[in-house]
Amino acid sequence: MTDDTRHSSAAAPPDGTAPPPGVAAPFTALLIAVLSFSLMQTMVVPALPDLQREFDAGTTGISWVISSFLLTASVATALLGRVGDMFGKRRVLLASLTVFAAGTLLCAVSDSLGLLIAARAVQGVGSAAFPLAFGIVREQFPRERVPVAIGMISSTFGIGFGVGLVLPGPIVEALNWHWIFWLGLIVIVAGILAVAAFVEESPDRSPGRIDWIGAVLLSGAIVALLLAISQGKSWGWGSAGVVSLCAAAVVLGAAFVAAERRIREPMIDIDLLRRPAVATSHVAALIIGFGMYGAFTLVPLLAQTPTRAGYGFGASVTEAGLFMVPMAATMLFASPLAGRLGAAIGWKAPLVLACLTGLLGFAVYAAGHDSEWAMYTGSGVLGIGVGFAFAALANLVVSAVDPRQVGEATGINTIMRTIGGSLGAQISASIVASGTVAGTALPAESGYTTAFVMSAAALGVAALAALAGPGSLRPRRAAG
Missing domain, CATH: 4.10.860 (DNA Excision Repair, Uvrb; Chain A)
Structure with a gap:
């Protein structure tokens, strides 16, 4: 391919630890762009109680602050991934980030719940950053660098998700909820400027009409x-x-x-979705999303539960967010490691390993959530699983399709993970809320245990789905 040839002169360091000089700047630009979106997914979550009080809203009304973002993000992921394949991924990425920035600005100045919900819906357009970034990497990076780069970009999704639960506590305590969006806007603008300065437009197109x-x-x-x-x-x-x-x-x-x-x-080639590697990754993404996303919301809630309930740690919003730090930390090295491992032995083994590691993390949560060290340990183990999963899923799709179809295929994979995550998070929350501690409105401890066991079981099913897919668990033999 043209882009592989163009970049083949950028020799890779023998240890595989850093991108070549010609790739470092655009890679950093893409990381900033996708980080800006992943942060905004969850930074508003810890501030929901403050928003509910300020706008005197009910639980259903305030939930639309999350739902409106989720709905437009899913639509934008599918549509703009394909549009990027048609008209140029850099151009569409800049456009989606600009709309994302406008929505974030509108969130920052919102003075009513209705305006905030509408602004969050506009923000969701930024979700296209992920499939577009994957496509840019596939087209423009040296072939041997693609798996690790995609792994690191994939990990940014989870890292931003986790960090987004940690940062808002001190921000809201020191300033107010508006600053969540002002600070997020700074990161988005930095991403726009970086992409405009360092990412080139690819000549590859998938011509057609919308x-x-x-x-x-x-x-x-x-x-x-x-x-x-x-x-x-x-x-x-x-x-x-x-x-x-x-x-x-x-x-x-x-x-x-x-x-x-x-x-x-x-818009989407149905036959493309029927390819075994693509189909396997989509099914696995759905189940993995269902299993893993419960931790992002349940762990902080459990940590904040007052000790009078007989469990929990009575943590503040800021302290509760710290329980997610080990997850973000382990994802930092897990996704690049999964990229190198997958490039060496294929993507089936890292995906199976991701599911089994995630299962172990939830088993630790279920068995040891009465101690802080066990919760930190479970988060760290789960972070390895999440990092491996995101890297393996993205690379499975990218390696199985033509470069001109990367945005289309990875967009659907992201949607499957989002649907699974939304379903898992809602069912987990329903399980936790199904029983209360006698004489209080606090959830019963058994609800958390059941939810963690359910997530572990889901990841066991995901491991079976990954095993049923094409490929071998054994390392590929070197030629000749």
Whole structure:
């Protein structure tokens, strides 16, 4: 390929620890861009109680601060990944980051809940940073550097997610919730400037026209499904609204598949999704998301539970966020390590290892959540699993498709992980809220134990799904 040839002169260091000089600047720019989005996913979560008090909102109303972001992020991931393949990934990345920055600015100046919810919906457009960044790496980086680079970019998703739960505590305590968005805006602007300065536009294109019919049908299916998931707890999982939304998601999804098979230039190549490696990664992403995302919300909540409940540590928002630090720290080295391991032996083994490591982390949570050291240990172990999973999933998809289809394929993989994560987080929260400590409104300890065991079981199923996929667990033999 043209880009591989163009960069082949950038020789890799023998130890594989750093990108070549010609790649370091654009790689750093992409890291800043994706970090800005991953931080904004969760930085608002610790501030929800403050927002609820300030706007005098109910639980359902305040939940839309999260739901609106999630809905537009899922739609943007699918649509803009494909648009980037068609019109240039750098151009579309800059456009999505600019809209993301505008939404963040609007969040920072919001003085009503309605405006904040609308601004969060605008912010969701920044989700396209991930599939577009993967595509840029695949097209423009030396081939031997692609797995590690994708692993590190993938880990940024989890790192930003975890750090986003730690930073808001001291920010809100020292200033106010508006500063969460002002500081986030600084990172976004830095990402825009870095991408504009150091990332080149790729000559690779997947020509065609925007499939508006497919975009509407897929967006409708995703919105209906995620809306049902996000509102299941407050509306009731068996309520007419949730059941109707799930039915609409199925109908719209079926209509989307039927339409894409008839359109000459579809938004998503359905045959692409049927490739064994791609299909395996999507199924695994769904189950891994379901299993792993519960930790991001349950661990801080458990840590904040007053000790009078008979468990918990009575931690402040800031102290509770510290329980996530080991996870972010281990992800820093786990994802690049997974990239090197996968490049050497294939991606099946790192994905299976990711699931089993995550299972172990949740087992530690379930068995030892009455001690702080066990919670820190569980977070560190789980971080290794998350880092391996994100790197393996992204590289499985990227290595299985044509460079012109990277945005399209990785966008769907991100959506699958988001859907699984949303479902897992909501079900975990429902399990925890299903019982209370006698004489209080505090959740019973058994709810956390059950939720952690459920996540461990889900990752066991994900390991089986990964094992069923193509490839071997054995290292590839060197030629000749």
